[in-house]
Amino acid sequence: MPRKPIENLKSRRKRPKKAKSSEPGQRQVCPCCHAEVTFCWSCRCGFRLCQSCMTENLWGMTCNNTTWDCPDCGEQRSY
Numbered sequence: 001m002p003r004k005p006i007e008n009l010k011s012r013r014k015r016p017k018k019a020k021s022s023e024p025g026q027r028q029v030c031p032c033c034h035a036e037v038t039f040c041w042s043c044r045c046g047f048r049l050c051q052s053c054m055t056e057n058l059w060g061m062t063c064n065n066t067t068w069d070c071p072d073c074g075e076q077r078s079y
């Protein structure tokens with residue numbers, strides 16, 4: 001296995017234990033409806049949407065029910 005010397009540099013900096021905000025089973029707040037949910041649809045730009053918001057807004061975000069467009073960056077994500 002190749003070593004990662006960069007990891008050593010990074011570990012010097014203080015950072016929160018949980019770097020990821022979207023681990024499965026973890027509670028998170030939907031930025032749209034502020035409901036506490038265990039799962040959010042998320043885009044790499046940081047946009048998130050819970051399942052119920054996604055269902056509500058599906059008509060405006062998807063055209064084929066297999067992908068949805070992030071309203072923030074326009075990126076296509078698989079649904």
Ligand SMILES: [Zn+2]
Pocket residue numbers: 030031032033034035049050051052053054
């Ligand atoms: Zn929501």
Ligand SMILES: [Zn+2]
Pocket residue numbers: 043044045046047070071072073074075
């Ligand atoms: Zn996005």
